[in-house]
Each structure stands twice: as structure tokens, then as C-alpha cells.
Amino acid sequence: MTIIQHGTLVLPDGLMQGDIAFENGVITRIAPAIEAGAGDAVCEAAGCLVFPGFIDAHTHLDMDSGTTVTADDFASGSRAAACGGTTTLVDFATQERGGTLRDALDAWHRKAEGKCACNYAFHMAVTDWNEQTRAELPQMFERGVTSFKAYYAYDNLRLDDAQMYDLLSALRPFGGVLGVHCENGTLVNRLQREQLEKGVIGPAGHPASRPPVVEAEAIRRLCAVAKLADSPVHIVHLSSAEGLEEVRRARAAGQKVWAETCPQYLLLDESRYHLEGFEGAKYVMSPPLRSPADREALRAAVLDGEIDTISTDHCSYRFSDQKTLGRDDFTKIPNGAPGIEHRPALIYTSFVASGLMTAAQMSRLLSENPAKLFGMWPRKGQLAQGADADMTVWDPRARWVIRAEAQHQNVDYTPYEGFEAAGRARAVYVGGQLAAKDGEPSGASAGRYVKR
Numbered sequence: 001m002t003i004i005q006h007g008t009l010v011l012p013d014g015l016m017q018g019d020i021a022f023e024n025g026v027i028t029r030i031a032p033a034i035e036a037g038a039g040d041a042v043c044e045a046a047g048c049l050v051f052p053g054f055i056d057a058h059t060h061l062d063m064d065s066g067t068t069v070t071a072d073d074f075a076s077g078s079r080a081a082a083c084g085g086t087t088t089l090v091d092f093a094t095q096e097r098g099g100t101l102r103d104a105l106d107a108w109h110r111k112a113e114g115k116c117a118c119n120y121a122f123h124m125a126v127t128d129w130n131e132q133t134r135a136e137l138p139q140m141f142e143r144g145v146t147s148f149k150a151y152y153a154y155d156n157l158r159l160d161d162a163q164m165y166d167l168l169s170a171l172r173p174f175g176g177v178l179g180v181h182c183e184n185g186t187l188v189n190r191l192q193r194e195q196l197e198k199g200v201i202g203p204a205g206h207p208a209s210r211p212p213v214v215e216a217e218a219i220r221r222l223c224a225v226a227k228l229a230d231s232p233v234h235i236v237h238l239s240s241a242e243g244l245e246e247v248r249r250a251r252a253a254g255q256k257v258w259a260e261t262c263p264q265y266l267l268l269d270e271s272r273y274h275l276e277g278f279e280g281a282k283y284v285m286s287p288p289l290r291s292p293a294d295r296e297a298l299r300a301a302v303l304d305g306e307i308d309t310i311s312t313d314h315c316s317y318r319f320s321d322q323k324t325l326g327r328d329d330f331t332k333i334p335n336g337a338p339g340i341e342h343r344p345a346l347i348y349t350s351f352v353a354s355g356l357m358t359a360a361q362m363s364r365l366l367s368e369n370p371a372k373l374f375g376m377w378p379r380k381g382q383l384a385q386g387a388d389a390d391m392t393v394w395d396p397r398a399r400w401v402i403r404a405e406a407q408h409q410n411v412d413y414t415p416y417e418g419f420e421a422a423g424r425a426r427a428v429y430v431g432g433q434l435a436a437k438d439g440e441p442s443g444a445s446a447g448r449y450v451k452r
């Protein structure tokens with residue numbers, strides 16, 4: 001048995017001073033004091049918060065974008081996740097056009113199996129909606145996939161409104177959750193051409209061709225489609241105040257709409273696209289970074305409880321030789337940025353240490369809510385007897401600076417270079433095994449597939 005002693009436990013109904021014991025990957029007891037017997041291991045957590053392990057429900061590891069493959073695979077991505085305090089990630093298995101869901105899921109299992117330092121699960125991204133795809137849905141649920149993704153952007157991935165309607169309708173009897181990338185892809189194509197015709201070839205063309213209205217329009221349309229299908233829907237990586245307004249409008253009309261945002265939309269802004277030279281390429285992601293006013297609107301929405309989850313959309317490409325694919329044409333810059341390692345420190349520093357948010361609120365956004373939404377509750381997302389021993393012992397006194405040279409993400413930059421972090425994961429347990437200590441990996445491949 002292992003006992004975490006003298007910690008402040010972040011429980012679903014508040015903080016508790018106490019100890020937590022676990023054995024064989026499961027929490028066996030929570031009490032004000034648990035005495036260690038001979039042979040028990042002890043983790044001293046005085047002065048630390050003990051969170052249920054953080055869940056990152058939006059990652060892209062070992063993903064081929066057509067021109068290149070993400071810098072992080074499941075080994076490096078899950079290791080970096082664990083170092084930062086994340087104990088479960090949910091990645092996007094992606095159907096190939098002309099291919100099956102089954103082949104996609106098999107392929108993603110091969111990418112991840114035996115390599116992961118933290119637990120992993122898969123959403124299924126549907127890119128080719130047809131009768132065969134429909135017929136495969138039951139098999140996905142049998143294999144532990146309860147959530148799906150569809151795109152309104154990217155020519156090689158997107159569905160049209162009728163396909164979105166069909167997919168939502170088909171998922172409804174299963175209680176499946178559909179997350180949607182909301183950007184109007186045909187408008188983006190048109191606006192990209194416009195920028196290039198004006199001679200804008202650098203990173204500044206990226207936000208100019210994907211303004212907030214392109215996101216808001218897609219959210220509004222998706223909500224209309226979801227209403228027709230009488231289905232709830234999940235908006236991934238919400239980035240703008242205009243988009244948020246559409247979420248509010250649909251909710252006010254009685255629709256069930258979940259919303260996810262990401263640290264980059266809460267901490268950074270579009271000024272990054274106007275940095276010297278090609279530097280802005282580091283921040284080319286979709287949707288793009290927005291104005292400070294958008295950022296503040298989203299921060300307020302997080303604090304008001306309008307945002308359900310904060311995940312990363314971790315999708316890393318090296319600056320040196322991958323982002324440069326778009327040196328002469330911003331539309332060819334691979335879309336995405338790293339973040340899987342730093343999300344807990346970014347959110348803790350910016351919201352909890354600054355007094356804006358409680359540790360319990362952070363726990364809901366980074367652990368409890370994703371566990372509930374994606375079918376992992378009650379085994380994950382809470383500290384409770386019988387729950388999985390996925391835990392993050394968090395030292396709020398730690399002070400450190402985010403540096404690419406010290407990170408475990410397999411990429412040559414971080415969007416948060418120089419960020420002064422307050423708080424750090426001191427010990428990270430994945431299924432009861434120590435996966436990381438003081439921001440360094442233990443070397444264990446403790447991660448297991450989470451069949452949901």
C-alpha cells in the first residue's frame with residue numbers, strides 16, 4: 001500500500017486535510033489520518049494539494065497532417081503530460097477518407113500501446129460519413145469510444161451540414177458526445193486566397209483569414225443543426241467572444257451545449273502574429289489567437305462556469321524544420337502548438353495562485369468535468385474510495401520558469417517561454433505507479449487504455 005500523507009485533498013465537495021491510501025491501482029481509503037504499516041510506502045504531501053489526476057481531453061499525438069507528422073508521439077507526449085501533472089489524455093483517432101473507423105481505431109491503438117507514461121483514450125474523428133461508417137458506430141462503443149469529433153474546417157476532414165445532422169442523429173441513441181471544430185472552412189479558403197492576393201504571405205495572414213466571425217458562424221450553424229437533430233453538442237477549442245455569444249444564445253434557448261477552451265486562448269493574444277520575422281509561425285493554430293478583449297471574455301466565462309473543460313489541443317510541430325514548410329506561404333504552416341506539459345501550471349498560476357479561482361474549480365475544469373463528459377466518471381475525475389489511483393500531488397510553493405530547453409515535449413519551442421509559474425506537480429501517480437516527480441519522468445510506462 002502507498003499512503004499520501006498530510007496533504008490538502010481536493011475532493012468533489014471541497015478541501016479536506018488528510019491522507020489517501022491506494023493499492024493495486026485503486027484508492028482504498030481516505031481519512032484524516034492513515035497510519036503507515038511496515039512495508040507501506042509514504043509520500044509526504046505537507047503543504048501540497050492533492051488533485052484527482054488531470055485529464056487532457058484534446059491532444060493530437062503522432063498525427064500525420066498530410067505534409068508532416070506531429071513532433072510528439074505517444075511516448076514523448078504522454079511523458080510530457082505526466083511531468084506536468086496530467087494522468088489521462090484523450091487523443092483523436094482519425095478516419096481516413098475512404099477508410100473505416102475500425103482501421104483508424106486499430107491504427108491509434110498501435111501508435112499508443114505500451115508506450116504511454118499516462119493513461120490514454122480515443123475520440124473518433126469522423127471524416128467520411130456514409131452507411132458503412134454509420135454501421136460501425138456500435139462497434140466503437142463496444143471498444144470503449146464514447147465520443148466523436150467532426151470538423152467544419154480543413155478540406156480533407158470536414159463534413160457538411162447534412163452529414164453533421166446525420167452523425168448527430170446517429171449518435172443520439174448511444175448517448176455519444178460529438179465535439180466539433182467550428183470554423184467555416186470554405187470561407188477560410190476564400191479569405192486565405194484574399195490575403196495571398198494582397199501579398200500577405202507571412203504568419204499575419206493566418207488570423208486575418210480566420211476572424212472570429214468564421215468561428216461564430218460555424219457555432220451558430222452547428223447549434224441549429226444540433227437543434228434539428230434534438231442532440232447535445234460539444235464545441236471544442238472555443239476562442240472568441242463572438243463564438244461564446246453563440247454558445248450563450250443556444251443555451252438560453254434550452255439547448256445542451258458543452259464548451260471547451262484552451263490555455264492559449266486564456267493567456268496569449270494575436271499580437272504574437274506580428275513578432276519579428278517568421279516567429280509568429282509558432283502560434284499558427286486553428287482557431288488562431290484572438291484579441292485581448294476576446295481573451296478577457298473567455299477568462300470571465302471560465303470563472304462564471306460557462307466553460308466546461310480546459311484542454312490543450314496539443315499539436316506540436318518543430319519551429320526549425322516543420323513550421324518552416326510555410327515560410328513563403330502562411331497557408332502551408334502546419335497548424336498547432338504544444339501545451340500538454342504546461343496546462344496545469346498555466347491554469348494554476350493564472351487563476352488559482354492569483355486568487356481568481358479555487359483549487360476545487362480548477363479540479364472541475366481539468367479533471368472532474370472531462371471525466372464526466374467523456375464517460376470516465378466515477379473511476380476518474382475524483383478522489384474517492386474505489387476510484388483509480390490517478391493523482392497529482394501539487395506543490396503550490398514551487399516557483400519555476402517555463403523554458404523550451406527544460407521541457408519534455410519533443411519540440412524546439414514553447415508558446416509560454418519565460419512564463420513564471422507558481423506551483424508544480426511534485427508527484428504524479430498513474431494507476432498507482434509513480435509516473436513523474438518534480439517535473440521529471442520516473443521512466444515508467446504506467447499508462448493504460450481507458451475503455452470508456
Ligand code: URP
Nearest residue numbers: 181285286313315335336
Ligand atoms: O491548429 C490546430 N488546432 N491543429 C490541430 C487540429 C485541430 O484543429 O484541432
Ligand code: ZN
Nearest residue numbers: 181236237286
Ligand atoms: Zn480543431
Ligand code: ZN
Nearest residue numbers: 058060313315
Ligand atoms: Zn485539435
